[in-house]
Amino acid sequence: MAINTLLQHGLTGISLGGAYALIAIGYTMVYGILRLINFAHGDIFMMAGYFMIFAIASFPWYVAVPIVLIATILLGVLIERVAYKPLRSAPRMSIMISAIGVSYLLQNLATYLFTALPRGYPSIPFLKKIFQIGELSASLVTIITPVLTLVLVYLLILLINHSKIGMAMRAVSKDFETSQLMGIKINQVISVTFVVGSLLAAIGSILYFTDRMTVFPFSGMLPGLKCFVAAVLGGIGSIPGAVIGGFILGLGETALVAMGYSTFSDAFTFAILIVMLLFRPTGLFGEKVTDKV
Amino acid sequence: MKKLDQKTKIILSVALVVVAILGLSYLDANRSDYSYALSILERSAIYAVVAVAMNLLTGFTGLFSLGQAGFMAIGAYTVAILTIPVESRAAVYYINGIADGLANAYLPLWAALILAGIFAAFMGLLIGYPVLRLKSDYLAIATLGFSEIIRAFIAAPQLDRITNGSYGLKSIPGFPSTFMVFGVSALCILLMVMILRSSYGRAFKAIREDETAAEAMGINLSKHKQMAFVISCFFTGVSGGMLAVYMRSIDSKSFQIGLTFDILLIVVLGGIGSVTGSVFGAFLMTAGREWLRFFDNPLVVGGFSVPLFRSGFRMVIFSLILMAVVLYYRKGLMGTREFSWDGIYNFLRKHLYLRWRKPSGEEVKRDV
Amino acid sequence: GSGETGGEEEPKVIKIGVFEPVTGENGGGGFQEVLGIRYANVVYPTVDIDGETYTIELVEVDNKSDKTEAVTAAQRLISEGVVAVIGSYGSGVSIAAGEIFAEANLAAVAASATNPQVTAGNDFYFRVCFLDPFQGTVMANYAIQNGAKTAAVITQLGDDYSSGLGSYFVTAFNDLAGAGSVVSEQQFQTNQTDFKAILTNIKASNPDVIFAPSSITTAPLIIKQARELGITVPIMGGDTWENATIIENAGADAEGIVLSTFFDEAEPATDEAASFITGFKEYLVENNQDEIIPAVSALGYDAYLTVIAAIEAAGTTTDTVAIRDALKGVSVVGVTGAISFNEVGDANKDMAFIKTVENGQFKFLMTVSVE
Amino acid sequence: MDTNSYLSISGLKVEYGGIKAVKGISLEVPKGKIVTLIGSNGAGKSTTLRTIAGVVKAKEGSIRFDGVELLGKAPDDIVPMGITLVPEGRRVFANLTVLENLKIGAYVHHHKLDDDLARVFELFPRLKEREWQLAGTLSGGEQQMLAVGRALMSRPKLLMMDEPSLGLAPLIVKDIFNIIKTINEEGITVLLIEQNANHALKIADWGYVMETGVITMQGTGAELLANESIKEAYLGKQKKS
Amino acid sequence: MSDTVLNLTDVTMQFGGVIAVNNLSMEVRPGEIVAIIGPNGAGKTTAFNVITGVYAPTNGEVSFHGETIISNHPQGKMTKLYAGEHLGKYDKVIQKTPDRITKMGIARTFQNIRLFKDLTVFENVLIAKHMNMRAGLFSATCMLNHNEEKEMRQQSMELLEILDLADTKDEISSSLPYGKQRRLEIARAMATNPSLLLLDEPAAGMNPQETNDLTAFIHRLKEEFHLTVLMIEHHMNLVMEISDRIYVLDFGKLIATGTPGEIQNNQHVIDAYLGVDEDGH
């Protein structure tokens, strides 16, 4: 394979990985606290795509972007309030099923409201600037995605490990009632989690769709699932883990397609997951679960 | 709680079966008028099998597996490949041809269904070994992943001469008789109920409740989990095989994650941990989707077209109903209870009784 | 679109089933086909049998682009007592329902299902469009006529339309340009949105043309991402590509794509076509759609015409086998040309329209016919 | 007990989905005292404490703390008022380190934690040794120490403890009761639930006996200790020595 | 060889840097009631977990009726970290899973009650009978093992009667009061037909009256059922009254062993665990 082709593949993989990483963080955060696979996360991401389409229709992009971020955050928090909060004390399976239900609802709602036809994603001019280095050709967003991901993750880790709300998040993740006894407002903490998760999903959505240009009601499904896998791969609950998981998947998938095995690119995602779970059941950076009998 | 005596229950059960058979016979005899209803019932019966199989795993053994679609695919392809009439095969594998070994491999439907179960169970055995060491959500995702891998293999051009890859399989002969769908489904469900009522079923429940304690009671965790998984895979495979016969043509896209979610929703609707719940759930859900079709058509009331009614609305309503069940009716239809004549009797007694006479305080208390 | 009869006397109704996806993967295309059928119903709302006028009622069911749903949807039509069926967009669901219609002795006319399997071996299925082997050959011919020596093909895994058409193209191209002329065959997964990796591979193999039969969901993505990677060779697709969505979503990058289709509004082939084009454009506007006529709408319209012609010819409102028999001999002049069926049930069509996109509009290039 | 009541409960009823756990109890905790609640398993003692802390909703009745009604308030409103519960069964945050557990005990405060930490480590040197360890891997006793230490970090005015000696070695149990006394001497009012009635009554100023949701007896610690029926039911036969 | 029921030799259990059990050797003889006491964190429960196969020890050997059921030596990363001296002595690695060990005749209860919460009292006990079932999946499904099933039910019922739980047989086990749950745990353990019963703080959460009943019951286990009992307990009254011998652990190490009388007067034990008995009981 020519070096240019190799570099081009590398660029694709890193950019894809960056977008995966941003979404994966949302999964990992919610899972870390609620022990919930937020199946709807991928669909929140998809809805963010539609928000952008509508926002850009009436505003310049620098106004539209904040609107999209806020709308997505509201949607995320709303979902939490309506579909997860009432199930706080229910068995884990119920809440997971509720998440599947929300995902189903969002997809159907999007189909109903926006039809199954794909819609063109508006291009934010500076992100779409195409640059060319020798034979390599890519838009700016390809480079921005991984860089922005790393910056955001750094900020997020600071928040979680070194702020009071971060400590509260970790406490809530273990035990609601005792956290309450410490005076922690658990609903507030959980909302903050969804705010952060949805914000990252919205940013991820902008980067991802800018690079892939169309949104349709099922746009969120597969990336969502893959990003969950990325989160598990890195060790669910661990933010650096989610990032690394995202990059592993992005690069791995691209490499597989590059080698001509695109048939198995999705299977790869899951195969690597299973292999990982077998050898390190808690993922790369997963917290060790101490099952003290 | 009053109980009916054994004899009455047997009579009632026999009566129920007879009524069901007569009902089906009537529908079958007037096929052209009722083909829609029959097809819904058939599909429900097939889904009931896989829902009960999922419940056996999820509700009774506590293993949350989301691999149903994959195992159904294995069953479906097994049955399809083996039952497509030999003379039609060249036409079915019209692009790449059929593998030599398969060109003449033909089995009657019943044998193919059993083989479908066995293949799925065998796959479950292979997959179960590594995957069952995982807990709850991880297991769910890993099995979901396996289901996707199976699908990827089915669609893979490398296997074109076996699965016909992207082109799918068609010309699968339908059921020789309507009763076969219901008979096989009933038999499968009956077998699963018997397993659950045996000592093995209790062991499964023990694992669901507390793995450490179950192990301390001498229950071999991996063996029993494996057993539950393989049993569930077997029946999932059989139901997948029946689905292939029902659909008459299949491709890898028919076995996407959405199928697994449909089954999951049936189990939830019926009640996790209730076999009869899953059966009711399967019928209700399949029929419900059809009844709700009404929402997809523009509704004109007095010349005024009601704005919301257009295509896609049905699925929105459907998902809302599901959310409502999960949120407000968490235990589903049956909770962990099972249908019983005693239950019906007491239900009727309570409600009819209340209408006729003022109950004594004691009576009410006993029923609460 | 049903039940708007103004007559005072009791309306005599005859039902025709519309078996199309309006949700799911092919919901978009399916809906366009439905619009064509509905419009045909507006233009020809009645049929005369034995001197009696019957109002035609369309019974629409959504097969959701899903084979399992297709089975129940088909049974639903049977229970509703339809006398014939039109549809479906997407060959897979048509194949799925084929045996069911056949067992119920119900004739079905596919509008745009191009897969050979739809009608092969099924005595009750007909179609008004051309077939994939034909279409694949047309595109290979066109490419070679325009100087292509090598080609790359992109197909969707698990999708019979895309894989089938791709495979016919490969065969035809290799036949015409010599073995090994197809330098790269790439596949992608359903719902995949990132094609950069396969496009990078294609770029490395440096073909003269890319053939990428795919759904309207994925086509714009492939086109845009290819251009972004600096791939400048022509990109070609199949009949599904004649859809405003592609221009809308691929924007400037859609310029110069090439596709084959059944119909061209700029070149009305028949009188029927001329009146259809004006009338249907208004109908599209009424229904808040783009004012470009999708070929599938035209085919839907034609399928409707063949069905009512057959009903009239059969002179029955109940005998579905007679209607099927009448279809075999039917000959109508539709929007996409004269239509009659061969012994398999396929329309005798030997001409495809090749179009490109210029200035954000589909532009007719030429017609190609192959024996 | 009538004078300067700090916490006063009257007519409290609590149900868990139909099961009556507490059936209308009234009790008083005076400022600066140790009050203990003893009683058999399932009597409703924990439920009472959990209701005061706000994690369980009462059906009826009233709980007033320093003149303020607590019923209807959420735990995060109650904790800042100076009421802290050491829950039954340790309930430490398994995924946080010992140090973080202690810090989170002071979640509602904004003051510097150094002095409070020093005081806790002085009371429980074992915790100082294990500062870095994840709380989930501590032994039962170590976790109990952490739970008490964590509660002290919130600078409570009223400290409620639910069976702090459960599963502790006799030596530690003695320590725990000494610590309770020390804490109390520092001015913190204590409401204590114990199975270990013997010990509890010894340090308590006032004791209540609770049985199946109702209070059956009350008196000073010494009175109850001397009561024959209590001796029989809760103290067990005395070991001859 | 069978003059000991259980034999632990040089058992060490290391979790990262923490040595929970340090070079513990002990034995239990037939018909004895042996208690393990010690301060919190001394490693008592961990020792139980090693014996029952929940944890694989870092080093050491456990034998049951003379047969080695567990044997291990520091491996992998542990070789470097291992602080003990017996490297390589037990070169054969034997690690039976908990269910195998239960089948051999060691049953246990848990420090934090682990009943099958949603199942009835009767089912809890009946499940413990599953392990000795002869019927396979097929015959059990087809109800060909009718007699065996009947026998299992009968034996379970008898056990419930012995433990005075028969009247609650159809209640859901988690709805039982705490003391009864503890008793049910014991009933369930006994249903596996053990020869050795491990009880982890059976009296925890019990009031003195219940504790007294429990004391009497454990006595009965020995006298009537000829069971050997190894228990962990903090209630000194109970321990001193019924134990034949006591092992005292501190920081994972054995610091004393002997009869109750000896232990009560062992200065080392008083310092580390019992404390000065100011009240004189």
Ligand SMILES: Nc1ncnc2c1ncn2[C@@H]1O[C@H](COP(=O)(O)OP(=O)(O)OP(=O)(O)O)[C@@H](O)[C@H]1O
């Ligand atoms: N979550 C719950 N759901 C239903 N019933 C409960 C729940 N928690 C407690 N109960 C019931 O309430 C009653 C009192 O429980 P509570 O835990 O308050 O008792 P307690 O006096 O503190 O006993 P213990 O000595 O066990 O601590 C018991 O009958 C118990 O079964």
Ligand SMILES: Nc1ncnc2c1ncn2[C@@H]1O[C@H](COP(=O)(O)OP(=O)(O)OP(=O)(O)O)[C@@H](O)[C@H]1O
């Ligand atoms: N899984 C584990 N990981 C790390 N350390 C552990 C683990 N299990 C136990 N320990 C440590 O081993 C030591 C002994 O624990 P263990 O639970 O066996 O004590 P114990 O004597 O039973 O105490 P208690 O009476 O409180 O239950 C403790 O210091 C504990 O922190």
Ligand SMILES: [Mg+2]
């Ligand atoms: Mg309590």
Ligand SMILES: [Mg+2]
């Ligand atoms: Mg212990």
